[in-house]
Amino acid sequence: MEKDLKQVIDAAVSRALESQLPPLREELVKRVLEDIGPALAAGIPAAASANGTGQLLEAVTSIQLGGTQKEILRALLDASIGYCGRAALFVIKSGTATGWQGRGFNNDEEIKDFSLDVVSGAAEKVLESREVVGCRPEEIDPEFISTFGVPAESRVLLLPLRVKDKVAALVYGDSGADARMDEASLQLLVASAGAWLEVISLRKQAHKDGFGEAEPREASVAAQTVMSFSDPFAGHAPAFAGAKATAPVMETAAVATATGAGAAVAPALDPAAQMSPEDADVHRKAQRFARLLIDEIKLYNQAKVAEGRKKKDLYDRLKEDIEKSRAAYQKRYGNTAAASADYVTQEILRSLAEDDASVMGGNFHR
Numbered sequence: 001m002e003k004d005l006k007q008v009i010d011a012a013v014s015r016a017l018e019s020q021l022p023p024l025r026e027e028l029v030k031r032v033l034e035d036i037g038p039a040l041a042a043g044i045p046a047a048a049s050a051n052g053t054g055q056l057l058e059a060v061t062s063i064q065l066g067g068t069q070k071e072i073l074r075a076l077l078d079a080s081i082g083y084c085g086r087a088a089l090f091v092i093k094s095g096t097a098t099g100w101q102g103r104g105f106n107n108d109e110e111i112k113d114f115s116l117d118v119v120s121g122a123a124e125k126v127l128e129s130r131e132v133v134g135c136r137p138e139e140i141d142p143e144f145i146s147t148f149g150v151p152a153e154s155r156v157l158l159l160p161l162r163v164k165d166k167v168a169a170l171v172y173g174d175s176g177a178d179a180r181m182d183e184a185s186l187q188l189l190v191a192s193a194g195a196w197l198e199v200i201s202l203r204k205q206a207h208k209d210g211f212g213e214a215e216p217r218e219a220s221v222a223a224q225t226v227m228s229f230s231d232p233f234a235g236h237a238p239a240f241a242g243a244k245a246t247a248p249v250m251e252t253a254a255v256a257t258a259t260g261a262g263a264a265v266a267p268a269l270d271p272a273a274q275m276s277p278e279d280a281d282v283h284r285k286a287q288r289f290a291r292l293l294i295d296e297i298k299l300y301n302q303a304k305v306a307e308g309r310k311k312k313d314l315y316d317r318l319k320e321d322i323e324k325s326r327a328a329y330q331k332r333y334g335n336t337a338a339a340s341a342d343y344v345t346q347e348i349l350r351s352l353a354e355d356d357a358s359v360m361g362g363n364f365h366r
Helices: 002-043 050-064 069-080 121-129 142-148 183-211 217-225 277-300 302-311 314-333 343-352
Strands: 086-093 096-103 133-135 156-163 166-174 255-257 266-268
Touching (some): 050 069, 050 183, 069 166, 069 183, 121 133, 121 156, 121 166, 156 183, 166 183, 166 277, 277 314, 314 343
Antiparallel strands (some): 086 096, 133 156, 156 166
């Protein structure tokens, strides 16, 4: 009986989703075009015709035909190469930007596992602003340009692939050898891919809800407001160690301390204000790195975070991720001027626990 009921629920959920996907695709294309349309019109060369616009629509459609995250990302790179000479995607994970796949390079395979510099230059600007950055080739990682060569034109693009307001990846584009670069079209493709990744994630979550046991109303409401985003790069997680492992995110983080279990986290003044410029810079980078690490835990474990807060066992559910983040932070800043600040623990309490240390559970130690 239970098996039959699950099959009926699964069929009903599938039919409902499939009936909504075509209009949802159209709505996504419409909204993206509304947002980027003016820039697109200005960015297409005079030689481009209605046929060129039709090709762009086909490219967007190919992305939205992807049924999995990897299919969407491969389609994005395949489509991008129609509007630039070379394209590459770099995964943002654990404070690094690691190569996933490339198109148009003489040595595409070398893109994989290449660690892009995110401490300075264009990548840092993108992660801080979460906006597209156009720059000269020398503003990209010098090692990247040395390895893969200088493009024909002196302008390259670095675009954030945003999923739920988080930068999940960076998309690199340049003119390659044939001086081909359509910036507005690339922006539209990346925006479409990010939007469709969220749709696929919602679809998977709906299927999971269809199979699950009946839940209390409170839990069901929470499930509707928390989208669990499956990591499309789960099999491509770089090691925490690395010479370029710091990815700053521009946010003003208040320093916080907790005085006991269940105590609210009390904000303090920025300790960097009374330091030398060098030490202040280290502290601020350490704060940003800690926030990036904890934001990443939240992004990829939203269901666990919601349930852990409710059951007050958040640390037990996220122990592995939390300890990896602590190890990454310690490796990067454990022997610096910021060593005594322990910004990771402060971010855990501020962001994960929402200023209530009791939700971490009895096994959490500061």
